[in-house]
Amino acid sequence: MAKEIFMTQWFSDEMLLAGESLIRQLDASDAKVQAAFWLLDAEDKTWKLTIVSPLVESEGPRSYYKRINDINExxxxxxxxxxxxxxxxxxxxxxxxxxxxxxxLGDDAMLGNNRLGRNTLGGVYIEDMYLYRMDWVLLGNNVPSATTKNAAPPLSP
Incomplete structure (x- = not known):
C-alpha cells in the first residue's frame, strides 16, 4: 500500500508533489477539478488540500471522497x-x-502554482496557501476576461 504523507505546520515538497499527483489522476478520471489548493488553518496550524468540483454538488461529497480513496488505494x-x-x-x-x-483585478493576476499567504483576499484572511489552479472559465464569468489567460493550465502527466 502507498505511504501517507505526514502533515506538519510547514508546507513541504512532499505535500506539493502528492497534491499534484492526486490532481493529475483526478483529471484523468474526468473529476472536473475546477480549483485545487492547500490551505493552512491559522488556528490549528494544519494543512488541508481542498478540491473544488461541481461533481461534489451533483453526485455528493461521499461519492467524490470515494473517487479519491480509489485513487489512493x-x-x-x-x-x-x-x-x-x-x-x-x-x-x-x-x-x-x-x-x-x-x-x-486586471492582467497582473498570476493565479496558479503560486504560494499566497498572510494576505486578505476578497475579505477573507489567508494565513498560508498553495494554489495549484483556478479554472476561471469553468468557475463562472464573474472574473475579468483578461485573467482567464492567467489561469494555471492542467497539470501534465
Missing part, C-alpha cells in the same frame, strides 16, 4: 498519498474560491 507502494482526513472537497460555492474571485 490504487497507488503504487512507493507512492506518497494524502490521507482523506487531510483533504476537503467542495462544490463551486467554496468561500475561498469566491474570495479569490472577488480580489482578482
Amino acid at each position: 490504487s497507488a503504487r507502494p512507493d507512492e506518497k498519498v494524502i490521507a482523506l482526513h487531510d483533504i476537503s472537497v467542495s462544490d463551486t460555492n467554496n468561500r475561498i474560491v469566491k474570495a479569490i474571485k472577488r480580489s482578482v
